[in-house]
Amino acid sequence: MDMNIAGSTPLVPRGRSIGAILMEAGRLSPQEVDFIIEEQQQRNLRFGEAGLKLGLLKAEDIRYALARQFDHPYVIPGDTRLSDKLVAAFRPNSSVVEQMRALRSQLMMRWLDPERGRKMIAITSAQRYEGRSFIAANLAVVFSQLGERTLLVDADLRNPSMHKMFKLENRVGLSSLLARRADVSEAVVRINDLLGLSVLPAGPIPPNPQELIEREQFRAVLDEAADSFDVIVLDTPAAALSADAYVASLRAGAAVVVARKNATPVNAVRSLTNGISQSGAVVVGSVLNGY
Numbered sequence: 001m002d003m004n005i006a007g008s009t010p011l012v013p014r015g016r017s018i019g020a021i022l023m024e025a026g027r028l029s030p031q032e033v034d035f036i037i038e039e040q041q042q043r044n045l046r047f048g049e050a051g052l053k054l055g056l057l058k059a060e061d062i063r064y065a066l067a068r069q070f071d072h073p074y075v076i077p078g079d080t081r082l083s084d085k086l087v088a089a090f091r092p093n094s095s096v097v098e099q100m101r102a103l104r105s106q107l108m109m110r111w112l113d114p115e116r117g118r119k120m121i122a123i124t125s126a127q128r129y130e131g132r133s134f135i136a137a138n139l140a141v142v143f144s145q146l147g148e149r150t151l152l153v154d155a156d157l158r159n160p161s162m163h164k165m166f167k168l169e170n171r172v173g174l175s176s177l178l179a180r181r182a183d184v185s186e187a188v189v190r191i192n193d194l195l196g197l198s199v200l201p202a203g204p205i206p207p208n209p210q211e212l213i214e215r216e217q218f219r220a221v222l223d224e225a226a227d228s229f230d231v232i233v234l235d236t237p238a239a240a241l242s243a244d245a246y247v248a249s250l251r252a253g254a255a256v257v258v259a260r261k262n263a264t265p266v267n268a269v270r271s272l273t274n275g276i277s278q279s280g281a282v283v284v285g286s287v288l289n290g291y
Helices: 018-024 030-043 047-054 059-069 095-110 132-145 174-178 209-214 216-226 244-252 266-279
Strands: 120-125 150-154 197-200 231-235 254-260 282-289
Touching: 018 030, 018 047, 018 059, 030 047, 047 059, 095 132, 095 282, 120 132, 120 244, 120 266, 132 150, 132 197, 132 231, 132 254, 132 282, 150 216, 174 209, 174 216, 209 216, 209 244, 216 231, 216 244, 231 244, 244 254, 244 266, 254 266, 266 282
Parallel strands: 120 231, 120 254, 150 197, 150 231, 254 282
Antiparallel strands: none
């Protein structure tokens, strides 16, 4: 729907021009930008309209640039730099991502409150293959699209997956920090295609994951990260495998429980929820994953 109010000035997002964004992304050359500007001025067109008319731009190019002007970046489908499981990055207007945004809103209303020191949320599940990591990764993406400085922590030191989703090296990560073999600045990776999102991969799989997670160093790492980020999302191991999920939930202060539709036993979810509460953390919500 187009809205035009007589006598009003069109809203123009602040920041770089579409031409500058597309040049930086390698989608236009400086000469092509000059051609488009000339066509724009001669025919009194918008930059995008002129580029389409000349055949130098596609509709997808314009959507890409506008998303960055409004600080709502996404990734073009087919881009192999990220896993296609990151639906919030590739298909931000899909129904499943709308549900992620609804979850984000609920968490902001029920728990997250930087002024009260509530910046962290752990994503947990009773068993493996219930979509916990999928929820954690995409939830982190939608928080970053809101403009929040977001850190996604892979706290699953047994079966890590975030480095695969974001196609990162996993030589340095959380396990390195907990063993005091690296600094946070060495381990955290900024995701350039998604403004505001950074990932702390799990790092090398250690022989003593539970002992590492239980160390006071884990709290110190999260506290240090909280000084630089607005939201911290922790992906945890399945609770059936170890107590790591309970420790991570306690460190975060709150958890979201993920169950798979028509697969996860009700008793397993009840046991996990009770265990998180008994650990001292708050269960702020649950997700029935059917994706």
